Amino acid sequence: MTALSTEPPGTAALLVNSRGEYLLHLRDANKPWICDPGTWSIPGGDREGTESCRQAVERELYEETGLRVPVEPLTVVDTHGPDGGQSRIQVYVGAWEGDAGTLPCPEGIMFRWFDAETTAWLTMCPWTAEVIALHRRSAPVPAAKPPRVGGSRARLNVLGVHLHLQREDGRILLGLRHPDVAFAGRTWHFLAGHCETEGALACLIREA
Template identity: 65%
Template sequence: MTVSDDPRGTAALLVDSRGRYLLHLRDANKRICDPGTWSIPGGNREGAESSREAVERELLEETGLVVPLEEFTVVDSRGPDGVKGRIRVYLGTWDGDADHLPCTEGIMFRHFDAGTIPYLTMCPWTKEVIDLHRAQAPALALALALAPVPVQACAGGQARLNVVGVHLHLEQDGKVLLGLRHPDSSYAAMTHHFLAGHCEQESAVACLVREAQEEAGITVDPADVELAHVVHVMDHPGGQPRMQLVFRARQWIGTPQVREPDCCVSWGWWSADALPDPIVPYARAAIDGMRAGRLYTEMGW
């Protein structure tokens, strides 16, 4: 592609490790594109600039940031005169404090989680970009979670791999399915938890389907499953790091039954506003994260 073929507009979608988006509140009552809306940093190419050169320059001018960026998507936009245009959007990560950014244009910068986005006055194409990122993020998170990569050096300088756990999130009439674990259970005795298991020689979704049938007599079609949240957890310093994948099933067949009484003594539906006590801490964190629209939580690090 030549520079002349590049879209004139550029923008940078920056996401932090909590899944929050860095947004820029644009001036109102000015003859600019999308006045008074929350958008993302960016601007038009100048002279013979490429889109990448332009977005890096605009990001530096507007925020003072220099971060690695990768091409993400191209969206349509409209200028102040209603003229159609196109914007090439780049994706990057940044975990800093938005309040400390310089604001050379517009009103302010803020981080917002996905659950807050629908309640903001959003620039239309920015909302389209965030929706696209949210749709693609579960697949990206799953690929990272399952990759057999050492995540942390432990005592003696040896790296350790993650244990991968899978969890089924079922919701019915606004209530979440949780099981009460057996009092003799080696983990979380007499504590409420998701239907869950560890990956064996199988994919995460295959494990989920198997565990649902074995533990509760529930039939789940893999096509009806989507990744809803990831909790990267370590129970204590130097402990085994675990990547806990929580999958949501949009539909299922069967009524939960106690099929493994030595593991689980009962199943129940609980309001997310009144979860039972005790409950496995990372299960509560995952439910809170899903309600807030986040994809990822860290605990114990």
């Protein structure tokens, strides 16, 4: 047995930008063999062969994002695999300032930046939420600006608008709705909303 065998089998990388946002990865919801399907998490994976945790996280980060970012150890967390077995993950932290939308995504669905407050509204991988909470305690990040809430403009109205955006390659823009909303929670949907005091076109622009 080598000393490497005492290291956690799993690794992950928490990337943070100067605005205090975290780079999260949406896992595929339809692959039962992956851990925490359908949740927002962070890139990473298991050690291979005689790799150290650092070697593994650098390789996994490059394979999943194309990035080579200096990282430092942050914490070790416990997690449960798709078979229910318990495992451990060595989590590293690093800084990156790029556009999440430009990253390749060979595994999962997409990468996006989220501020710390918004993560409370996401369907989060449990151990990733734990890691973000730990990082916030050790390195506080700026609080998110509260959402702008309409005042007296809102009125009862049954007219709704939906925006269908489609690229030339056939891909359609959809948004994943929050689980607590009154309509179509936890589903992918067009940009949409109800008219307030404006016309349908103005409402569509506002909602978008």
